[in-house]
Amino acid sequence: EAGVAQSPRYKIIEKRQSVAFWCNPISGHATLYWYQQILGQGPKLLIQFQNNGVVDDSQLPKDRFSAERLKGVDSTLKIQPAKLEDSAVYLCASSPDRGREKLFFGSGTQLSVL
Amino acid sequence: DAKTTQPTSMDCAEGRAANLPCNHSTISGNEYVYWYRQIHSQGPQYIIHGLKNNETNEMASLIITEDRKSSTLILPHATLRDTAVYYCIVRLIYGGSQGNLIFGKGTKLSVKP
Numbered sequence: 598e599a600g601v602a603q604s605p606r607y608k609i610i611e612k613r614q615s616v617a618f619w620c621n622p623i624s625g626h627a628t629l630y631w632y633q634q635i636l637g638q639g640p641k642l643l644i645q646f647q648n649n650g651v652v653d654d655s656q657l658p659k660d661r662f663s664a665e666r667l668k669g670v671d672s673t674l675k676i677q678p679a680k681l682e683d684s685a686v687y688l689c690a691s692s693p694d695r696g697r698e699k700l701f702f703g704s705g706t707q708l709s710v711l
Numbered sequence: 712d713a714k715t716t717q718p719t720s721m722d723c724a725e726g727r728a729a730n731l732p733c734n735h736s737t738i739s740g741n742e743y744v745y746w747y748r749q750i751h752s753q754g755p756q757y758i759i760h761g762l763k764n765n766e767t768n769e770m771a772s773l774i775i776t777e778d779r780k781s782s783t784l785i786l787p788h789a790t791l792r793d794t795a796v797y798y799c800i801v802r803l804i805y806g807g808s809q810g811n812l813i814f815g816k817g818t819k820l821s822v823k824p
Contacts, residue, residue, distance in 0.1 A: 601754070630811075637816070638814075638816060639798060639814025639815050639816055639817055640755065640812075640814050641814070642811050642812070642813075645811060653811060688754050688755075690754070690755075699745075699757035699760070700755075700757065700812060701757070702753075702754025702755050702756070703754050704752070704753055704754050705753075705754055
């Protein structure tokens with residue numbers, strides 16, 4: 598089966614610019630997650646969707662980050678405006694049930710903010 | 712914050728068993744122990760999980776102590792492709808956001824020829 602697809606693979610922007618990342622989860626997976634991974638650290642959850650509703654966005658910096666999952670399938674994560682500390686890998690994951698099954702991760706988008 | 716403690720790094724000879732320890736002394740009765748690994752430039756990959764019984768699958772074995780305060784992931788015959796960061800995570804399977812994975816820094820396993 599196809600895995601979690603993410604694009605772009607790499608992105609370089611200047612601070613104060615905006616950027617968007619796209620994720621296509623595994624077909625039929627109801628739950629979608631966005632994680633941020635700063636170099637040398639483990640991934641940190643930003644937001645969790647169940648179908649097209651938000652389950653947890655407590656760690657999302659809402660003054661600059663936004664995410665949506667229209668129609669309960671694809672998702673986009675946006676940063677506007679970007680800061681230097683946003684440089685990280687942004688990982689998308691999906692799971693077929695809200696908590697029972699293992700998470701499947703994409704390869705991520707590596708963002709560099711200059 | 713992560714509820715587990717792991718060594719920062721470990722080495723293993725190719726073909727030998729790799730034993731990765733994890734301490735989770737504050738684990739509660741309804742929390743499972745999960746292991747994921749992350750190969751360079753890839754997203755994390757699920758390995759195995761368990762509650763209190765030992766578990767084995769095609770990738771690894773998980774040994775959980777009787778008091779559940781620690782566990783060991785065993786890769787029986789490590790290969791160079793097993794070089795990765797290994798994360799030990801305690802997690803509720805049920806419970807919405809309470810079931811989210813909270814990653815620590817993991818153990819960097821280097822398999823050497």
